[in-house]
Amino acid sequence: MARAVEAGKLRPTLVTLAISGVLLIWSAYALSGAGVIDLLPLTKLALVLICAIYLARAVAFPLLKPAFPENSNTFWWVSSGICGCIGLVHAYGLIALWRDL
Template structure:
């Protein structure tokens, strides 16, 4: 049985929220979580040294992912309509799908990230991006 557009956006939003929580866990747990998530030894050592950069970068990503989850839930009708929902969901979908396929171009800028990190995170971005795309197309008239 196929899922509805609202269901796809709700699932995508839930996955964005889960990704946000995973990033927040890195801030709380520290270096072992950065290592487990494949963020690279440089980030893990910086977290161990209690430098601000890993925490600030990770909190920024966490915040963005929570906002993206809220827009997906809004598009699904699970929460009230947020401003610019069509535009925001279109941009979110584009970023997720772009991140999924652009990882070969991004890898040189982040040489510390493990191959597992790139494959797993890109696969997750692809799945979430496709859920958003399906949901956005299906929900377009209602948005």
Template sequence: MKQNRFLIAASALSFIASLLHVACIFGGPDWYRFFGAGEKMAQLAEQGSTYPTYVTLAIAVIIALWGLYALSGAGVILKLPLLKTALVLITAIYLVRGIAGLIIPF
């Protein structure tokens, strides 16, 4: 089976995004601010709240799971359940997030 280079690249980028989310947990409030998590999340991290840690960890796990789905779609690992549906939804979420990131600041 031929592997899809675009899905392999997408998986790598998803894993990098997941690792950056984990790095924010260890980097603290300044990292939350730098990566655009919002001032409220940064303030909660400064106050020692566990909320930013749990939310960021949940996001990191979800994004890592998306990386696994990309690898599955590329034929690198075994086929995961609901593969085509998941890849369409993941793509839609990334597209909406990307477009929002371009429009909202303006």
């Protein structure tokens, strides 16, 4: 991605914007589930799916690694650890507030 940016390609910017947009929506659902903002449509289902995606990403890195050989082991361990922590926090919040959603 860094080389593509240096070459002036647009794709890295678009990919980054798409990922940022998804994470922004996911954070809105987390805030909705926590009661910080009004309840969004399908909050319970969205939070279950978001939690599952984070946890799946955390444990699936051995399967993803061959598709991205340029990424270091440090990248995979750190990013998977972050996804795992976020997924566990979401799971805890989802379980704690399940009846209120």
